[in-house]
Amino acid sequence: MINYIRNLPTIYRLTVLQLMVILLPLGLSAQSRLNDYISQGLASNQSIKEQDFLLKKNMYALQEAKSMFLPSVTFSTTYTKADGGRTIDFPTGDLFNAAYATLNQLTGSNSFPQLENQSILLNPDNFYDAKFRTSLPILNAELVYNKRIKAQQVDLQKAEVLLYKRELVKEIKTAYYNYLKATNAISIYQSFLKLLEEGERVNRKLFDNNKINRTAVIRSQNEVSKIKASLTAAQKTEESARYYFNFLLNRPLTDPILTDDVPSLPAQDNLPLGDVNGREELAKLEIAKGINKNLTGLAKSYLIPKIGTSLDLGSQAFDWKFNDKSRYYLFGVSLEWNLFSSGRNSYKIKQSIASEQAVSAQTNHVTQQLLTELNVRRANLQSAAAQYQAAQFQLKTSQTYYNDMTKLYKEGMAIYIELLDAQNQWVDAQLQSNIALFDTWISFTAIERANASFNIQ
Numbered sequence: 276m277i278n279y280i281r282n283l284p285t286i287y288r289l290t291v292l293q294l295m296v297i298l299l300p301l302g303l304s305a306q307s308r309l310n311d312y313i314s315q316g317l318a319s320n321q322s323i324k325e326q327d328f329l330l331k332k333n334m335y336a337l338q339e340a341k342s343m344f345l346p347s348v349t350f351s352t353t354y355t356k357a358d359g360g361r362t363i364d365f366p367t368g369d370l371f372n373a374a375y376a377t378l379n380q381l382t383g384s385n386s387f388p389q390l391e392n393q394s395i396l397l398n399p400d401n402f403y404d405a406k407f408r409t410s411l412p413i414l415n416a417e418l419v420y421n422k423r424i425k426a427q428q429v430d431l432q433k434a435e436v437l438l439y440k441r442e443l444v445k446e447i448k449t450a451y452y453n454y455l456k457a458t459n460a461i462s463i464y465q466s467f468l469k470l471l472e473e474g475e476r477v478n479r480k481l482f483d484n485n486k487i488n489r490t491a492v493i494r495s496q497n498e499v500s501k502i503k504a505s506l507t508a509a510q511k512t513e514e515s516a517r518y519y520f521n522f523l524l525n526r527p528l529t530d531p532i533l534t535d536d537v538p539s540l541p542a543q544d545n546l547p548l549g550d551v552n553g554r555e556e557l558a559k560l561e562i563a564k565g566i567n568k569n570l571t572g573l574a575k576s577y578l579i580p581k582i583g584t585s586l587d588l589g590s591q592a593f594d595w596k597f598n599d600k601s602r603y604y605l606f607g608v609s610l611e612w613n614l615f616s617s618g619r620n621s622y623k624i625k626q627s628i629a630s631e632q633a634v635s636a637q638t639n640h641v642t643q644q645l646l647t648e649l650n651v652r653r654a655n656l657q658s659a660a661a662q663y664q665a666a667q668f669q670l671k672t673s674q675t676y677y678n679d680m681t682k683l684y685k686e687g688m689a690i691y692i693e694l695l696d697a698q699n700q701w702v703d704a705q706l707q708s709n710i711a712l713f714d715t716w717i718s719f720t721a722i723e724r725a726n727a728s729f730n731i732q
Contacts, residue, residue, distance in 0.1 A: 308535050309451055316447045317440055319525040326439050330432040340425040343418050352405035357398035365393040406589025416576035423569045431562045438555040440731050445724040449717050450520040456713040457513035464506040467702045471499045491691040541719040551645040553727035560638045571627035577620045580612035649725040656718040663711035673704040
C-alpha cells in the first residue's frame with residue numbers, strides 16, 4: 276500500500292493520505308509514543324520533583340508526630356564550683372566542746388577533740404549532678420490532634436502532586452498535538468509547493484512557445500513565493516512547538532520528537548462528561564475541611580488535662596565521688612490542666628469553626644466552577660468535531676473541483692486563474708482539515724483534564 280501511494284502523482288498522493296485518516300477506525304491509532312513521552316515527563320519534570328520533595332517533608336513530619344507518643348530519653352549533667360554567697364552558721368563548738376572536755380577528763384585522754392563553729396556555704400562547691408531522664412506522655416490530646424493533622428497534610432500534598440501531574444499530562448498532550456499539527460502543515464505546504472513549481476515550469480515552457488501570455492507565469496511565480504513564505508512560517512511554528520514539548524520533558528530543546536500515526540477522531544461515548552468528582556481540587560478542599568475540623572478539636576483540647584511520667588536515673592555528689600550513696604533514682608507523675616486563660620481558648624475555637632465554614636462555602640463555589648468548565652470543554656469538543664466533519668466534506672468537494680478544473684485546463688477550456696483558484700481551495704481545505712483534526716484532540720485533552728479521567732498511574 277505504501278509503495279502504491281509513493282507511485283501516485285503528487286497531486287493525488289496527499290489526498291489519498293488524508294482519506295486514509297478519514298477511514299481509520301475510531302481509537303485504532305497507536306498512542307504508544309505519546310504515552311512514553313508522558314511517562315518521561317512525569318518522571319523528569321522539575322515541578323513534579325519539587326512537589327515530591329515537599330511530600331517527603333510532610334511524611335517525615337507525620338513520623339515525627341507519631342514519635343511523640345513514644346518514650347524519650349535525655350542525658351544531662353551539671354557541675355558547680357562556688358565561693359562566697361549566703362551561708363548557714365552552725366555552732367558546733369558551742370554545742371559539743373564543753374561535753375567533750377568533760378569526757379576527756381573522765382577518760383583521762385584526748386579522744387574527744389575541740390570543735391570550731393561552722394559556717395556552711397549554701398551554694399554547692401565542687402558538686403556534680405548527672406542523670407538520664409526518661410519521659411512518657413500518658414494523656415495528651417494535643418498530640419492526638421497533631422498526629423491527625425500531619426496525616427491529613429500528607430494526603431493534601433499527595434493530592435497536590437497528582438494535580439501537578441494531571442496538569443503536566445494535559446500540557447504534554449497539547450504540545451504533542453500542536454507539534455503534529457505543525458509537521459502536517461509543513462507536509463501540506465511542501466506537497467503544494469512541488470505542485471506549484473511544476474505548474475510554474477509548465478507555464479514558463481508554454482510562454483516560451485507563445486501558448487500563453489506572461490500573466491500566467493507571473494501569477495505562478497507569486498504563488499510559489501507565497502507558499503514558500505507560508506512554509507517558512509510553518510517550519511518556525513514546528514520549531515517552537517518542538518522546543519516547548521522538550522521543555523516539558525526536561526530534555527534538550529532541539530531533540531527530535533518521534534510521532535505516532537496521525538490519529539482519527541477521539542471516541543466521545545466513553546467520556547464521563549458530567550462528573551468532576553475526581554478532580555484533585557475538590558479532594559484538596561475535602562482534606563482541608565478535615566484539617567480545620569481537627570484544628571477545632573485541637574483548640575478544644577485544653578479541656579482535657581495532660582498527664583505524663585518521668586524517671587531519673589543519676590548520680591550526684593561532691594568531689595566527683597561515685598558510689599552507692601551518690602547514685603539515685605527519681606520517679607514522678609505530672610498533671611497539667613489549663614483552667615483559665617482569659618478567653619483565649621474560646622477565641623481559637625471560634626476561629627477554627629469560621630475556617631471550616633469558609634472551606635465549605637469555597638467547596639460549593641469550586642464545584643460549580645469546575646462543572647461550568649467541563650460544560651464549556653464539552654461544547655468546545657463538539658464544535659471542534661463538527662468543524663472537522665465539515666472540513667472533511669470541503670476537502671472532498673475541493674479535491675473533486677480541482678480534478679475537474681485540471682482536466683478542463685489541460686483541454687484548454689479553463690484559464691490558469693481558474694485552475695489556481697481550485698488549487699488554493701484544495702490546499703486551504705487540507706490545512707483546515709489538519710487544524711480541525713488536532714483541535715479536536717486538544718479539546719479532548721482539555722476534557723480529560725476537566726473531569727480527571729486520564730489515569731495518572
